[in-house]
Amino acid sequence: MVESYSKQKRFITDASHEIKTPLAVIDAANEVQEIESGESEWTQSIHEQVARLTALTERLVFLARMDEGSAGFTMTSIDLSEAVDKAAAPFESVAVSRGKRLSTSIACGVRAHADAAAVAQVVELLLDNATRYASEGSVIELSLRAVSRVQGKGATELVVSNAVDELPEGDLDRLFDRFYRADVSRSSKTGGSGVGLSVVRAIAEAHGGSASVCGHGNQITFTVRL
Structure with missing residues (x-):
């Protein structure tokens, strides 16, 4: 049970880190599209969804670190x-x-x-x-x-x-x-x-x-x- 929980936490941390890179690429490509063709409701929607997913992955990593006792607070x-x-x-x-x-x-x-x-x-x-x-x-x-x-x-x-x-x-x-x-x-x-x-x-x-x-x-x- 403990080993399974540890594997789950590692998976969340690893998966979250893996997701961050393609999200950054998507956002950068979207910005290029806006420069070339101007902003639209579609590019704005992409920005919003990327921001939402980025925030989610950051929170998942944070919670995984909290579970491990390695959040690194400066008190x-x-x-x-x-x-x-x-x-x-x-x-x-x-x-x-x-x-x-x-x-x-x-x-x-x-x-x-x-x-x-x-x-x-x-x-x-x-x-x-x-x-x-x-x-x-x-x-x-x-x-x-x-x-x-x-x-x-x-x-x-x-x-x-x-x-x-x-x-x-x-x-x-x-x-x-x-x-x-x-x-x-x-x-x-x-x-x-x-x-x-x-x-x-x-x-x-x-x-x-x-x-x-x-x-x-x-x-x-x-x-x-x-």
């Missing part, structure tokens, strides 16, 4: 408020482009012992998820604050909350499972891969924290403690 004392604000800023325009609005409430001077790049990735993945699946015209709320430790799990709390058309049925915690998508048809339309939230939880737990989700009415809330 230092960071200004978490600044890191979260910087990572969230680009999503104001992303939210607008997707018919939503982003509202942030970030407490000043919150610090944490963490990997700055990993924290940015958590924020980006949570907001990418929210801007894709939040109800049309709704407000996505992001907040950061210092909190008391609960069972040793984190002294800071990052929360992303938004309205959805319909909460997924069953155990919401399954949203953190790899490749789990509550609505496959909608995920294919929005470009979701079913891996992002798995990365969020993996990063949180690697920092000695946690990632959880809860739903009430038509509101879904993701909470990360670090």
Whole structure:
């Protein structure tokens, strides 16, 4: 069983690396096509799909490294408020482009012992998820604050909350499972891969924290403690 699991992880890592090269070639060829013939909805679609597959392969490699304990985080004392604000800023325009609005409430001077790049990735993945699946015209709320430790799990709390058309049925915690998508048809339309939230939880737990989700009415809330 252990050997089979190890082989599976190696396969994911090797396959992901093998996929990256042809994706880069396709994207380069597509850019040449645009230079010669101009942009079109087809070349734009190719760019989007290549970007989607590239992001997926990078996340798969990351998860495989996390499983092996070789993610290589650089843990230092960071200004978490600044890191979260910087990572969230680009999503104001992303939210607008997707018919939503982003509202942030970030407490000043919150610090944490963490990997700055990993924290940015958590924020980006949570907001990418929210801007894709939040109800049309709704407000996505992001907040950061210092909190008391609960069972040793984190002294800071990052929360992303938004309205959805319909909460997924069953155990919401399954949203953190790899490749789990509550609505496959909608995920294919929005470009979701079913891996992002798995990365969020993996990063949180690697920092000695946690990632959880809860739903009430038509509101879904993701909470990360670090």
